[in-house]
Amino acid sequence: MWDLIVVGAGISGAGVARDAARRGLTVLVVDAADVAHGTSSRSSRLIHGGVRYLEQGQVGLVYEALRERARLYQAAEHLVEPARFLFPAYRGDRLGPWMLRMGLTLYDALNLFRGEGHDSADAQRCLELEPLLAEEGLRGAVLYEDAVTDDARLTLTVLQDARRHGADVLTYTAAAQLERVPAGIDVHLEGGSVAHAREVVVATGPWTGRALLGAPGTDVVLKSKGVHLVLKAEDVPVQRPVVVQAPGDARRILFVVPWGSRTYVGTTDTPYEGDPASCGVLEQEEIELLETVRRVMPHAGLEPGNIISTWAGVRPLVRPEGAAEESVEVSRKHRIVEGDSGALGLVGGKLTTFRAMAEEVVDAVVDRLRAQWPEDRPTPRACSTADSVLVPCEPLNDEERADGLIADLWGRYGPAARQLAAQARDTPDLEPRIIDDLPYRRVELQHAVDYEGAQHVSDVLRRRIPLALTSRDLGGSVARDVATMLVDARGGRGVEIEDELERYRDEMVRETRRVPRIGAAPSSRAR
Ligand SMILES: Cc1cc2nc3c(=O)[nH]c(=O)nc-3n(C[C@H](O)[C@H](O)[C@H](O)COP(=O)(O)OP(=O)(O)OC[C@H]3O[C@@H](n4cnc5c(N)ncnc54)[C@H](O)[C@@H]3O)c2cc1C
Structure with a gap:
């Protein structure tokens, strides 16, 4: 029991x-x-107070989220990366520079003035910071702090x-x-x-x-769908997360977030019915999302053909009582x-x-x-999560920071990056990056199978390592290796490898509308 x-x-x-x-x-x-x-693997990957919720008067929620953000900085510093967000205002936008400054002053206050407060930028400075932004109609911006994670x-x-x-x-x-x-x-x-x-x-x-x-x-629950698109950083070369106001009355904002050699954009907020597991990105959603961002970044390579991968998720919102509201509200x-x-x-x-x-x-x-606690057991302790770390973390020293292998692994594993790096160096096959311009190393594949409870290919290539979101072949180059590791780990037979790959193909097509390019089986393989 x-x-x-x-x-x-x-x-x-x-x-x-x-x-x-x-x-x-x-x-x-x-x-x-x-x-x-x-x-939880399909969010915008932000640890944030939610500037937008201030407009809805949700001061308590923002206060709580900012407090939790501060705690997460301490609890999982390798996983929660603070960033200066740039929130520009264009002529005709719902929120002008003055409103943004007011909102961010409140944001800083709700954050109890921890860390660096917000900062204003006129149009000129804004363009110096982010030359990709459209000049026409730009009225100014605010810079403020939030954080990015791997959900x-x-x-x-x-x-x-x-x-x-x-x-x-x-x-x-x-x-x-x-x-x-x-x-x-x-x-x-x-x-x-x-x-x-x-x-x-x-x-x-x-x-x-x-x-x-x-x-x-x-x-x-009121279900609301959100979609993200991943592009090459060189196509959308932003230096910091940029907040984009959706045109029209909708109080929707979306984010353009640099992610190493990639940039992702999202999200949408549309009502969703049906099984959340079947939720995938539609072609029309891709087009609309690119269109919205193109308005403020007209020279970015925001073409459907530049999309590397996508993801889609369903927000489980508490359904409000009374009149149905727009899910964004x-x-x-x-x-x-x-x-x-x-x-x-x-x-x-x-x-x-x-x-x-x-x-x-x-x-x-x-x-x-x-009321029913057995006398022979110690009574439950008080909650201890408010000030305890998720992973005890000895920060990287200068030498380690300069070590490309450890630096690649740190953001996902924290201190365990040191053991993984040592293991990779002992077996040179495990050391290389899987894709040259992405930080994921081959050693992580076997680690996910052996120590992180992965059972299927997408567990490894979609959630343990976000290769399916960042590589154009959706992790296809190593999918067969991963399937083989999984099947070997459970003592299975060769035929199961093909089943695993079929399953992966189906999942990827459903979510991203793209087919992973999986290598053929070696003909000499004896199993
Ligand atoms: C597009 C989008 C962007 C978002 N961006 C952000 C953001 O940037 N920052 C932020 O703070 N929040 C964000 N959110 C919100 C956040 O992602 C969600 O609130 C959170 O992930 C919900 O987590 P959950 O554990 O409640 O649900 P889920 O992560 O969906 O977990 C539910 C689990 O239940 C399992 N399950 C279902 N039925 C059964 C069953 N019968 N038996 C056993 N298991 C079952 C499922 O397999 C699933 O793993 C975003 C959400 C979306 C959709």
Whole structure:
């Protein structure tokens, strides 16, 4: 009997599992697919307060998100990279320079004036900073701080901390039904087995609904789709993240974010129905997104043919009561609902605020457990996530910073980059980059299979290493190697390699509308 079963291994479920495990609860996490397979690998990858939400008067949400951002700088410094964002205003834009300065003054105040405050730039300076911007109609800009992360890696790192504190994780194991029983809640897993728990938290993001929560789960989530496109940095050579105001009345903004040798642009915000797992980028969405950015960067290479890859995700927003609102207007605040079985559903929220959401829901779980807590066990500890690091981190010294191999690995693995680099140097085949202009090294492939719970090709090439998002062949050059490693690891047969590759091809086509170019099987391969 587990103290807590968490259904869903996105950032919300990972955060809950980590918090609960650190308090001394026994925790099992189940996910129908891979860690971060849902929205948590499909976000805009920002750790941010959300400047835009100030316009909606959501001061509390922004305050909380900025506080969590500050905590994440400490907790995962290798994974959360502060950046100066440039937010320009053009003639006809909804937010002019004056409004932006007001908004950012409030942003700084809500951030308790930590770090570098915002700064204004007139049109001239703005163009010096970002020569790619259109000159015509430019009125000025503000510069302010937010941060960029790797969403899937952050989720995995949170879950790894949960595991370090004793949590068990089962991926590719869906919860089919929850049943209230005298001792707690039975979680019926697909395939027929049952796991028993005193308490259950359902953190299934955009999949939240009636199946696991019963009537209280019906229509609690409003699904909104967002799309991102990845281009070569030389086609969209921005020096820093740039915020672009969508034309018209919609309060939508999108981001153009430099990402090493790539730049990504996104996101859209459109209502979505249907299975979040089938969510993919449509041709029309690509065209519209490029068009919106081209308005302010007319000389960038924003052509459909320049798109390297794409991703699409579904926001699990808390459905507002009363009149249906545009999803762009709906609050990003979370809500906790109690399902028919007694399970707690954690709905909505943001990547940035996962820790605070987890604290709230685990407080509720612990309150409930207290009544039935066995006398022979130490009582649950208080929440410890507010000021504890995700990975104890000895920063890079100057010598290491100058070491290309360690520098490539650092942003994903933090201190573990040192061991990976040593391993790569011991086996020279593992040291090279997979693609020359991307920082991903061959040693990471086997590491994902051996130590990071990867079971299918996309677990490795889409979420452990974002090669599917950054390489034109969508990781195709190493997909066969990865499939072989996975099949070898489970003692499988050669035919399974082709099944794995077929599965990868399908997933990539569904999400990106692009076909990975996978190398042919070597004819001499004897298996
Ligand atoms: C386009 C877009 C951009 C965004 N940008 C940002 C941003 O820049 N910054 C930010 O802070 N936030 C951002 N967000 C919001 C943030 O990404 C989400 O709030 C967050 O990732 C949701 O995480 P989650 O764990 O609740 O859901 P998910 O990550 O979707 O996780 C749910 C998990 O539940 C599993 N599951 C579903 N059903 C079952 C079942 N029956 N049994 C077992 N497991 C199941 C799924 O496989 C999945 O892994 C963005 C969202 C989108 C869509």
